[in-house]
Structure formats: structure tokens, C-alpha cells
Amino acid sequence: MSSVSEASVIIQVKEIKLFGKWSYDNIVVRDPSLKRYICLKPVFLPHTGGRHEHRRFGKAEVPIVERLINKLMRPGRNMGKKHLAYNIVKKAFDLIYLKTGENPIQVLVRAIENAAPREETTRIMYGGIVYHVAVDVSPQRRVDLALKHLTEGARMKAFNNPLPIEEALADEIIAASNNDPKSYAIQRKEEIERIALSSR
Numbered sequence: 001m002s003s004v005s006e007a008s009v010i011i012q013v014k015e016i017k018l019f020g021k022w023s024y025d026n027i028v029v030r031d032p033s034l035k036r037y038i039c040l041k042p043v044f045l046p047h048t049g050g051r052h053e054h055r056r057f058g059k060a061e062v063p064i065v066e067r068l069i070n071k072l073m074r075p076g077r078n079m080g081k082k083h084l085a086y087n088i089v090k091k092a093f094d095l096i097y098l099k100t101g102e103n104p105i106q107v108l109v110r111a112i113e114n115a116a117p118r119e120e121t122t123r124i125m126y127g128g129i130v131y132h133v134a135v136d137v138s139p140q141r142r143v144d145l146a147l148k149h150l151t152e153g154a155r156m157k158a159f160n161n162p163l164p165i166e167e168a169l170a171d172e173i174i175a176a177s178n179n180d181p182k183s184y185a186i187q188r189k190e191e192i193e194r195i196a197l198s199s200r
Contacts, residue, residue, distance in 0.1 A: 006076065010086075010117040012167055014101070015084075016042035016044060017041065017042075017111075017143055018042075018044070018046065018090050018093075018105060019044075019064060019090050019093065019189050020044065021093075021106050022093065022097075022104055023103065024040055024041075024102055024105065026103075026106075027103070027105050027106050027109060027112070028106070028109075029109055030110075030113060031116075031189070032127065032150075032156075033052075033139045034113060034142065034143060036060065036139070037060045037070050037139050037140050037142075037143045038064050038109060038112060038143060039060060039062060040064065040105070040109075040179050041061075041063060041190065042112065043063050043066075045065045045194040046065045046066035046069060046086075047066060047082070047086070048062055048063070048066060053149045057140065058098025059140075060140060063103065064090065064108065064112070064143075065106075065108070067143075067147055067152065068089055068108065068147055068150070069085045069089050070082075070085070071148060071150075071151040072085040072089065072151050072169075073089075074087060074155075075155070081145045084199065087098075088165055088169060089169070089181070090165050091166040092104075092166045092169040092170040092173070093170075094171060095167060096108075096170045096174060097164060097169035098172060100146055100174060102195045104173075107153045107173055107174060107177045108173055108177075110176075111146070111150060111172075111173045111174075111176035111177040111185070112143060112146040112176075112179060114143060114176050114179045114185075114186065114189075115145075115146040115149055115150060115172075115183070115185035115186055115188075116142035116143060116146040116189070117137055117142065117145055117146075117188075117192040117193055118136065118139075118142070118193065119134055119135070119136055119137060119192075119193050119196040119197070120134070120135060120136060120137050120192050120193075120195075120196050121133065121134055121135070121195055121196050121199045122135050124158065132195075132199045133199060134196040134197070134199045134200045135196075144190075145188075145189075146176075146185060148184045149171060149184060149185035149188045150167070150169075150172055150176060150184075150191070151184065152179075152184065152188075153168075153172045153185050153188075154168040154169035154171075154172045155168075156170070156184065157184070164169065167171050172184060172185065
């Protein structure tokens, strides 16, 4: 292979765009505790094939959009259909851009920051008596819960409803990014924090 054709094959990081559309440039994570756990490594295709699986905290290195896709594959009928989930997220991102005019990756990051609970309760047993005690949530779990509640809210909104799941997901992410109390993820976060406050 000649040096000319080799040089043309090299791709700069700035040219790598998610789904061939969305740039990873200037994506800001405002919450300092979540910076290490929201992976914004530029990829064309968010599909790592579970290479993180056997490493502790390996999921922190999985692109955040892929983690959203994986969370969409939860209930029985959609289990394992990653291509279906991939297409849902791809269409949802197009809808987010049409509705907000912003980069969908940035909107998703803001939604995760807003929907991540800071405090929750855990059970402690003292001689057969169960106490619920308020504890701080680790950053990794905050991201996990935010993604879970975003996809759960979209699924519930689209179930038994003519509204397609792509639109439901786009609406949920936009509402959470605006800290809208109508968002399911924001409601769950506030409920978790309220229960924790009463258990202090």
C-alpha cells in the first residue's frame, strides 16, 4: 500500500461522529462526580460486544449511548434485539435534534445529570429489626439508575399507546434534560430522595 493511500485512511478523532451525524466535540459534563462514569469516547457505532463484561467497573468505559441502547433491551419481547434498540435510539436522537436544535448527545448527558438520584435508602438489620437508613449514592449507580428510569419512563409511555417508542424516548430525554417534573425519571429521582430524607 502506498504512503498516499495510507494517509487518506487515517481518520481524525474530530471526524468520528455517532451514527455518522452527531459530533462528540464540546460535550460538557457539568457534574464533576459523573465525569469518570459518562464515557464520551468517540465511536461511529456504539456496539462493543460486551468486552467490558469480566472487568470490575468495566461498564464505565462503555459509550454512554450504547448503555442507553442496552437498557432498552430489558423486557421479554425486546430482549437481545440490539439492532431494534439501536434503531430506536437513532430515530429518537433525530427527533431530539428536531425538537431542541441541540446535539442529542449533550441533551442525553444533561438528562442523566438531572435524573441521577444523590441519596437513597438501604436496609440495615439489628438483631432481627430492619432499619431503613439514608445513604449517599455512588456515581456509578447514579448513572445506572438515571438510564434505567429514562428507558422505563419511555417504555411505560409507549405501552398500550399509539405513540411510538422513539417519540416516547425522545420526549423523556428532553423533559429530563430540562428538569421537567412531568418526566418519569425526574419524578422517580425526587421520590427516592424524599424517602431518603425521611429516613435520615
